[in-house]
Amino acid sequence: MRLEDMSWPEVEKVLQQPNVIILPVGSTEQHSLHLPLDVDSRCATHIAERVAEKVTGEYKIHVLVAPTLPYTDSSSWLSFPGTMGISAETLVKVVEDITRGLLRQGFRNILILNGHYPNAAPITIALRHLESDFPDAGLYALNWWSVGFDTIPGVRKSRSGLHADELETSVYLAIRPEKVHLDKAVKDLPRYSVSERWAEPDLCGTQRLIYHTRRKHPIKGLSPGVLGDPTVASRETGEKIITAVVDDLAKIILEIMEMPPRT
Numbered sequence: 001m002r003l004e005d006m007s008w009p010e011v012e013k014v015l016q017q018p019n020v021i022i023l024p025v026g027s028t029e030q031h032s033l034h035l036p037l038d039v040d041s042r043c044a045t046h047i048a049e050r051v052a053e054k055v056t057g058e059y060k061i062h063v064l065v066a067p068t069l070p071y072t073d074s075s076s077w078l079s080f081p082g083t084m085g086i087s088a089e090t091l092v093k094v095v096e097d098i099t100r101g102l103l104r105q106g107f108r109n110i111l112i113l114n115g116h117y118p119n120a121a122p123i124t125i126a127l128r129h130l131e132s133d134f135p136d137a138g139l140y141a142l143n144w145w146s147v148g149f150d151t152i153p154g155v156r157k158s159r160s161g162l163h164a165d166e167l168e169t170s171v172y173l174a175i176r177p178e179k180v181h182l183d184k185a186v187k188d189l190p191r192y193s194v195s196e197r198w199a200e201p202d203l204c205g206t207q208r209l210i211y212h213t214r215r216k217h218p219i220k221g222l223s224p225g226v227l228g229d230p231t232v233a234s235r236e237t238g239e240k241i242i243t244a245v246v247d248d249l250a251k252i253i254l255e256i257m258e259m260p261p262r263t
């Protein structure tokens, strides 16, 4: 189901049948002392592949996973060695160009699965640019932590987190435990300059106020590069989160394809 593993005639064949293509969008960015740089890319890719496996296996819909976009808007953490990225403006163009190419080939159901919060706005703008040119297309995007909301609050131990936190660490532990150094994990809670009534410093929280900066400055030497509490992360929590997110994404795809879920 990985696009890069297929030949073009195989892709052409899929295009003649009900299909959805998922484009995972990640980052190459520091994730504190205990995680590698590929967390956002790896989590989005893994979830996309699990969804593809589930939907393609259980239903007659072909779900393809496009190669993950690893260079995105990581401007906040550039002072940390190894962090690489492009500007938000460039990202709009990159997502727009890639999506336009897929649309021209005949893909009509495109789901962008984001693994890095700051990418959400550029992705939205890119899809807005394409809407009028391809009115018959289904263009969708979401952050992976935006679903699974019936499960995540009940399995997490920490109350807030934005980066390299319990959620990301747990999910990564479920995917590649050998690359997580939990003994090096430190807790540093995120704070915004406004009260939680308007913006909760949490990936899954309410964000009524869009801009709420003046949080702890993300500079090497002043911050360990974490916003949350990864010390309470566990593989078990990660597995539960992944299952819940994959199940919800599968339901979304069935709705997109107008197929009733099997009970």
Ligand SMILES: [Zn+2]
Binding pocket: 031, 039, 040, 115, 116, 163, 164, 168
């Ligand atoms: Zn991340």
